[in-house]
Amino acid sequence: MLIIKEQKINAFLEKLKEKFEVFDVREDKLPFKKYFLPAEERIFPVPKTPKKFVVFGLDLADLEALTQLDEIMSKPKQDFYYWQRRKQALVIGIEKDTKKLAQDYGEFFSAEGGSASGGEEVSDWSQQMRQLLLDSELLADAVAWSRDHKIWEELAEKCLGCGICTYVCPLCYCFSLEDRVGLDDKCSRCRKWDACTLPGFSKITGGHDFRPTLKERYYNWFYHKFVRAYKEYGKSQCVGCERCKNQCPAKIDILEVLKVILEDYGKSLSAEKS
Amino acid sequence: MENLYQPKKVKIIKIEEQSPTVKLFRLAPGFSFNPGQFFLLGKVGYGEAPFGALSSPYESDYIEFAVRKTGTVTDYLHSLKEGDEIELRGPLGNGFPLDFIEGKDMVLVTGGSGIPPIASLIEYIIKNREKFGNIYLLYGAKTPEEILLKDRLEEWQKSDIKVLTIAGIVSDLVKEIKIDEQNAVAVMCGPGPMMDALEKILRPLGISDRRIFVSLERRMQCGVGKCQHCTTGDKYVCLDGPVFYYDQIDKNHD
Numbered sequence: 035m036l037i038i039k040e041q042k043i044n045a046f047l048e049k050l051k052e053k054f055e056v057f058d059v060r061e062d063k064l065p066f067k068k069y070f071l072p073a074e075e076r077i078f079p080v081p082k083t084p085k086k087f088v089v090f091g092l093d094l095a096d097l098e099a100l101t102q103l104d105e106i107m108s109k110p111k112q113d114f115y116y117w118q119r120r121k122q123a124l125v126i127g128i129e130k131d132t133k134k135l136a137q138d139y140g141e142f143f144s145a146e147g148g149s150a151s152g153g154e155e156v157s158d159w160s161q162q163m164r165q166l167l168l169d170s171e172l173l174a175d176a177v178a179w180s181r182d183h184k185i186w187e188e189l190a191e192k193c194l195g196c197g198i199c200t201y202v203c204p205l206c207y208c209f210s211l212e213d214r215v216g217l218d219d220k221c222s223r224c225r226k227w228d229a230c231t232l233p234g235f236s237k238i239t240g241g242h243d244f245r246p247t248l249k250e251r252y253y254n255w256f257y258h259k260f261v262r263a264y265k266e267y268g269k270s271q272c273v274g275c276e277r278c279k280n281q282c283p284a285k286i287d288i289l290e291v292l293k294v295i296l297e298d299y300g301k302s303l304s305a306e307k308s
Numbered sequence: 309m310e311n312l313y314q315p316k317k318v319k320i321i322k323i324e325e326q327s328p329t330v331k332l333f334r335l336a337p338g339f340s341f342n343p344g345q346f347f348l349l350g351k352v353g354y355g356e357a358p359f360g361a362l363s364s365p366y367e368s369d370y371i372e373f374a375v376r377k378t379g380t381v382t383d384y385l386h387s388l389k390e391g392d393e394i395e396l397r398g399p400l401g402n403g404f405p406l407d408f409i410e411g412k413d414m415v416l417v418t419g420g421s422g423i424p425p426i427a428s429l430i431e432y433i434i435k436n437r438e439k440f441g442n443i444y445l446l447y448g449a450k451t452p453e454e455i456l457l458k459d460r461l462e463e464w465q466k467s468d469i470k471v472l473t474i475a476g477i478v479s480d481l482v483k484e485i486k487i488d489e490q491n492a493v494a495v496m497c498g499p500g501p502m503m504d505a506l507e508k509i510l511r512p513l514g515i516s517d518r519r520i521f522v523s524l525e526r527r528m529q530c531g532v533g534k535c536q537h538c539t540t541g542d543k544y545v546c547l548d549g550p551v552f553y554y555d556q557i558d559k560n561h562d
Binding site (some may be wrong): 077078079080106107110111112113115116118148181188206207209210211212213214215221222223228230236237238239240244245250253254257258261262265266 | 310311312313314350351352353354355356357379380382436446502525526528529530532533534535537539541542547555561562
């Protein structure tokens with residue numbers, strides 16, 4: 035493990051930039067996933083493998099998301115285009131809380147090795163969310179149970195169906211394949227981010243739509259993150275990064291949603307027992 | 309690294325008009341598949357769409373698909389001529405449970421252009437006819453013109469496949485079926501009215517949900533369990549399906 039003092043980060047980055055293209059994600063609104071799964075990419079004709087590059091500045095939540103995304107893009111088989119970029123990338127994370135670093139990685143270095151300022155706290159929201167995420171089985175059971183809960187009706191009223199939550203989520207990876215014919219008769223196939231909350235996401239030829247209402251699509255977003263993902267990979271596809279809450283134009287707070295569902299799920303369980 | 313999105317180019321050997329809107333494409337061989345598995349057909353620039361193979365899985369000279377003209381991809385496919393090439397990915401998905409259905413009576417229910425995977429299954433059954441009991445194909449369509457593969461329907465009856473076609477709703481056919489409901493399997497493939505068939509035919513016949521298999525239609529786009537367009541509940545139709553036990557999927561919200 036390489037530890038760099040905070041004051042020296044910029045000098046280190048300058049040095050890196052001499053050799054590689056460096057993407058610094060610390061100020062980005064969109065998460066790091068765009069470097070491996072771009073918002074839009076041509077997949078046919080197959081593009082050339084990119085030069086080696088550096089993605090700098092992922093925090094711990096992002097690093098966890100990256101680990102999960104790597105797994106998603108490997109099972110059951112490797113996704114060619116994701117790995118074509120991913121394998122070319124050196125990813126550098128940042129841990130701001132040196133005390134925690136010392137706890138977790140004490141065997142590799144001592145706390146003095148970290149930054150002097152250190153100790154920048156993870157937000158209260160993130161801490162609460164990560165606490166819930168520790169029991170992803172409970173989240174899966176509760177969200178599966180909540181299908182007929184009135185909260186989905188309420189959220190469908192509130193939600194604008196814009197898809198921003200999915201674009202800013204480091205673990206949302208829905209996509210569409212879109213084909214084009216150019217005026218020069220050159221054809222191409224592209225892969226673009228899609229969002230399961232957008233209309234027509236599950237529409238088939240002939241017009242039948244399996245999730246015609248926003249209520250169904252919004253529930254499906256939760257269902258994928260907390261139920262389907264749990265059954266597929268044994269954990270929720272959320273790392274508590276807070277982006278969806280911060281960027282939602284309708285100010286939907288998924289932590290509040292989960293709290294309501296968990297509370298009512300708990301009530302229903304104790305009602306069953308008595 | 310294998311590129312799962314890379315289609316193969318395959319030559320069209322023969323094109324046959326099946327109905328005013330449906331063409332049958334016979335393609336060059338080179339794919340082995342189970343009845344019920346699907347392929348993505350199309351061309352870069354136009355798109356891809358899922359189709360169940362309809363020819364016999366034992367057929368080594370060609371592979372066949374039926375394509376209904378409904379959108380960009382199928383318009384393109386319909387514009388092709390014999391000798392042209394189609395791009396194809398597959399086989400994808402699981403196919404029918406061939407071991408499980410052995411030794412059983414079968415009721416196959418489909419409608420309109422839902423026939424292809426069932427057709428392939430019937431070819432499989434005919435090749436292994438002694439291993440199966442009574443076989444009924446219930447095939448409905450809105451109009452007689454929409455009944456596909458008419459010549460094959462006649463051919464199959466020679467191998468003791470009882471074919472009951474009806475222009476209208478398939479649920480009118482229940483009286484003609486003689487099966488041992490304790491040892492019978494049902495297979496459904498087709499659009500919404502099939503649910504009607506379930507209530508009005510399969511339940512009255514006494515076939516339990518565990519023995520009813522459905523081949524689902526969804527928007528299988530990537531075909532490899534990534535893009536999320538084809539999910540139903542916690543299942544991926546492209547990977548876990550398209551064939552499911554009915555009680556695996558009947559309670560899903562989507």
